[in-house]
Amino acid sequence: MTDTHTAFPQRLSSLDAFRGFAIAGMLLVNNPGTWDPAVVPRLLLHAEWHGCTFADLIFPFFLFAVGMAMPFSDARKREQGIGFRKCLLVAGRRAILLYLLGAFLASASLNTPVLHFGILQRIGVLYFAVFLLLRLQVKWQAGIAVAMLFIWWAVLAFVRGPSVIPGSFDRDVNAAQYIDSFILAADDKETLISLRPGVSTVLFGVLAGRFVLGRRDHTSVMRGLAVGAAAGIVIGLLWNLVVPINKILWSSSFAVYTAGWSCLVFFIFYWILEVRKVAWIGFPFVVYGMNAITLYVATGLFVRWVMLSWKVPWDGSMVSLTGYFYRTFASTVGPTPGSVLYSIMIIALGWLLCYWMFHRKIFLKV
Numbered sequence: 001m002t003d004t005h006t007a008f009p010q011r012l013s014s015l016d017a018f019r020g021f022a023i024a025g026m027l028l029v030n031n032p033g034t035w036d037p038a039v040v041p042r043l044l045l046h047a048e049w050h051g052c053t054f055a056d057l058i059f060p061f062f063l064f065a066v067g068m069a070m071p072f073s074d075a076r077k078r079e080q081g082i083g084f085r086k087c088l089l090v091a092g093r094r095a096i097l098l099y100l101l102g103a104f105l106a107s108a109s110l111n112t113p114v115l116h117f118g119i120l121q122r123i124g125v126l127y128f129a130v131f132l133l134l135r136l137q138v139k140w141q142a143g144i145a146v147a148m149l150f151i152w153w154a155v156l157a158f159v160r161g162p163s164v165i166p167g168s169f170d171r172d173v174n175a176a177q178y179i180d181s182f183i184l185a186a187d188d189k190e191t192l193i194s195l196r197p198g199v200s201t202v203l204f205g206v207l208a209g210r211f212v213l214g215r216r217d218h219t220s221v222m223r224g225l226a227v228g229a230a231a232g233i234v235i236g237l238l239w240n241l242v243v244p245i246n247k248i249l250w251s252s253s254f255a256v257y258t259a260g261w262s263c264l265v266f267f268i269f270y271w272i273l274e275v276r277k278v279a280w281i282g283f284p285f286v287v288y289g290m291n292a293i294t295l296y297v298a299t300g301l302f303v304r305w306v307m308l309s310w311k312v313p314w315d316g317s318m319v320s321l322t323g324y325f326y327r328t329f330a331s332t333v334g335p336t337p338g339s340v341l342y343s344i345m346i347i348a349l350g351w352l353l354c355y356w357m358f359h360r361k362i363f364l365k366v
Helices: 013-030 054-079 084-110 119-131 138-158 175-180 195-213 218-239 252-275 279-290 292-307 321-333 335-359
Strands: 311-314 317-320
Touching: 013 054, 013 252, 013 279, 013 292, 013 335, 054 119, 054 195, 054 252, 084 119, 084 292, 119 195, 119 292, 138 175, 138 195, 138 252, 195 218, 195 252, 218 252, 252 279, 279 292, 279 335, 292 321, 292 335, 311 321, 317 321, 321 335
Parallel strands: none
Antiparallel strands: 311 317
16 A cells, blocks of 8 residues: 555545445435335335345435535635634535425425425534534544434433333334424424434544544555444444444434444545545546535436426326336336336436536535
8 A cells, every 4th residue: 555645635536436425325225216115126225123224324424424524624714714603604504505405305306395304404404513513622522422322322211201111212112203203293204303313423424534634644544444444333233232223213323333334435435546546436426426415406306307297108008207217127127127227327317417517617515
């Protein structure tokens, strides 16, 4: 491994690629040709309750990437002499815009106003919460991240209430569902209170970003990422023996386990793009990562307003474009490969949009 004894750039292609990998994974998981669980590959379905599939890793990957990018962005702002108050206003505006974009996207998909905490809304809230902690010392950030996980564990273990079994992680009888019933006007699949351990996921990303930014050679970065990956995965699996890995609850074991996998995937991109300098492998994901939020919103609207709304004839009846392409693929290669091919088609269309923007140096930021 080649060492480099110069300061790291304040933007890493590997981080853009990691973010792009996460957003491509979201498109793959969220846009199957059919939602029939007997057809969709198991890895692309979320665990029904306990457990973790590839689909369950994707959102933590994105949150981890959000956290990793924050120290790099903050370093640039400090170099430019931008004060914390102005940075705080920008962060608040960004969080509000993310929430509004998420609400708009959900409302467009359901044809009714929706304000619950979807993907973008969670990103906005967690981003702003962690921004408030961004300039604390590393020991304080690490302490808060760990403390939140133990507090969340304690909430699930000791909070009592009607139809709550203290210490239970079963559906409908856990403390998170009970507490959310006082907060949410309508049922939300993923608990609002679980935003708290979500802060830990973003903070783990911040700590990883600060670690990478503070090192001057690739060897120490690779070693640190490898240790972080191994520690997160092993500790998460061991903690799973007491606190089940569960995405919907965003259990403490889930937060640690997915942070380990995040370190591992970033490790791979870092090795490919920063150490080996094999740009062509990571380039497709870099293109995604440079306009990740734009891609997510544009694809969501395209699928809802075009693929699911426009009707075309098929075998004597009218079906959506999604149904048409899925049935075409399925009749050729089979239902499961056909569903995956449809997802890949959506990903490819999104990539063409991002490449067009990348080629013209159009980078839309919230």
